[in-house]
Amino acid sequence: METAQQLDKPSLGNNDAAKDKAIKEQDTMTQDTPYPDQTVGSPYVDDPKMRLRDVEVFYGDNQAIHGVSLDIGKNEVVSLIGPSGCGKSTFLRCLNRMNDTIDICRVRGDLRLEDQDLYDPKLDVVELRARVGMVFQKPNPFPKSIYDNVAYGPRIHGLANKKYDLDEIVENSLQKAGLWNEVKDRLHSPGTGLSGGQQQRLCIARTIAVSPEVVLMDEPCSALDPIATAKIEELISELSESYTIAIVTHSMQQAARVSHRTAYFHLGRLIEMNDTDTVFTKPEHDLTEAYITGRFG
Amino acid sequence: MDRMHFCEHSSYQFNQPLESNRNNLMEMGGLVEKQVVDALQSLLQADSDLAQKVLDTEDKVDKLEMLIDEECTRVLALRQPAASDLRLIIAVTKAVSDLERIGDESAKIARMGQQLAEEGESPRGYVEVRHIGNHVRNMLRDTLDAFARFDAKKALEVAAEDNEVDLEYRSAMRSLVTFMMEDPRAISRVLNIIWSLRALERIGDHARNIGEQVIYLVEGKDVRHISVDEMQEKLKK
Numbered sequence: 001m002e003t004a005q006q007l008d009k010p011s012l013g014n015n016d017a018a019k020d021k022a023i024k025e026q027d028t029m030t031q032d033t034p035y036p037d038q039t040v041g042s043p044y045v046d047d048p049k050m051r052l053r054d055v056e057v058f059y060g061d062n063q064a065i066h067g068v069s070l071d072i073g074k075n076e077v078v079s080l081i082g083p084s085g086c087g088k089s090t091f092l093r094c095l096n097r098m099n100d101t102i103d104i105c106r107v108r109g110d111l112r113l114e115d116q117d118l119y120d121p122k123l124d125v126v127e128l129r130a131r132v133g134m135v136f137q138k139p140n141p142f143p144k145s146i147y148d149n150v151a152y153g154p155r156i157h158g159l160a161n162k163k164y165d166l167d168e169i170v171e172n173s174l175q176k177a178g179l180w181n182e183v184k185d186r187l188h189s190p191g192t193g194l195s196g197g198q199q200q201r202l203c204i205a206r207t208i209a210v211s212p213e214v215v216l217m218d219e220p221c222s223a224l225d226p227i228a229t230a231k232i233e234e235l236i237s238e239l240s241e242s243y244t245i246a247i248v249t250h251s252m253q254q255a256a257r258v259s260h261r262t263a264y265f266h267l268g269r270l271i272e273m274n275d276t277d278t279v280f281t282k283p284e285h286d287l288t289e290a291y292i293t294g295r296f297g
Numbered sequence: 298m299d300r301m302h303f304c305e306h307s308s309y310q311f312n313q314p315l316e317s318n319r320n321n322l323m324e325m326g327g328l329v330e331k332q333v334v335d336a337l338q339s340l341l342q343a344d345s346d347l348a349q350k351v352l353d354t355e356d357k358v359d360k361l362e363m364l365i366d367e368e369c370t371r372v373l374a375l376r377q378p379a380a381s382d383l384r385l386i387i388a389v390t391k392a393v394s395d396l397e398r399i400g401d402e403s404a405k406i407a408r409m410g411q412q413l414a415e416e417g418e419s420p421r422g423y424v425e426v427r428h429i430g431n432h433v434r435n436m437l438r439d440t441l442d443a444f445a446r447f448d449a450k451k452a453l454e455v456a457a458e459d460n461e462v463d464l465e466y467r468s469a470m471r472s473l474v475t476f477m478m479e480d481p482r483a484i485s486r487v488l489n490i491i492w493s494l495r496a497l498e499r500i501g502d503h504a505r506n507i508g509e510q511v512i513y514l515v516e517g518k519d520v521r522h523i524s525v526d527e528m529q530e531k532l533k534k
Contacts, residue, residue: 253377280380281379281383282517282518289380293380294311294382295306296307
């Protein structure tokens, strides 16, 4: 424990050597722990829903993601964790081509949803986003009624011809999102009038109204209170029965609670992907250990 | 980076309880070790005063156990530790209850020492007590060392040693039972020795349990309720 004690109280006196040493020691965490040549753990599964290989993302000259390969299994909840700026949100946004909206962003690699190449130029992106839905950090309901918020997707995708069908889709989606009982009497009041947690569940209802196969969630609970968070987490485990879910979260406890497998990103690389239990009790890689025990990040 | 450095967290408030927890555990270990040594001494030399000292220490050991458990509970509630931090807390809570039991067992030995001092020495069994006692004492020291240094290899050696103690205990038992059959007048005094041997054997088991917690802490593998060979096999994987 000697070195640890030194680290705890670095002697920052007049001595330059001691200063340098203290700074160097603070840096040792990342210096002494090289990136693995390939991802540690088990990033691949049999019969994946999404198969992602050698994904590289550039913002202009800046490479944000370095050769990430992983699978997302059917009806699986995968969580992506890592310190700020490690590329987890960037990676998530590749999965339904959300990055297309950023001009300087380029994506390379083989990304597939079942057999469909996601970056096939002939692919209809709107249709892709119906198959791979997304829920964002801040609830962003349309400035329309609760009903119209949910009905918007099915209408533009032509999923319902009659009013009766549309009613049914709206009710089902709100039921699945656990919001029906709270809003059934005021379906035509504005969605923006709901509380933050309800708004987020409304956004989830809106996402699942078009029957997506995969739901991507980018820190869906970071703007919510603990009770609303608990409801969303409950919802995630219920939704995983019918959908495949990938979730980016800053709360490690949340990743531990909701996901089956956890992927740890560090400076644009996928360091480790393993069963969530393994990651949180006995991670294989030192960087994962250092991050989840709060030694940096 | 060494995984087993528990005071490198970004949060000082987290480092402190983990560090003080470990220090408390080591203090408790030291106390209990002293108890075992004194209890043996009091039995072998029929020293009632020393035996009383062992009994008086019990209170302090119990208080430390509660203090450490409370601290661990607080860390779990406030910090939600993960990975090696989580394993440290779990290992510490389990190790303290084993240490406390070791304290209880040495108190038993001390009481036997007091009785023998009053009733007169047992005609047999002191050689066995000394022998097994030394063995168990070393095990306890090694297992505490292993905890302090996060040394899984040493912890495994303790487990292997426990098997030898069990063998020695059974053979001592056989010879003492034979002796009692031959000389029934000595039964009550020899029984005191037998209870002491039994307590020593239990101390060995607890030392092994602590060693298993060290292995869990360092390697993240649960090696309870399996043989030493199986332990070795599991650690190789």
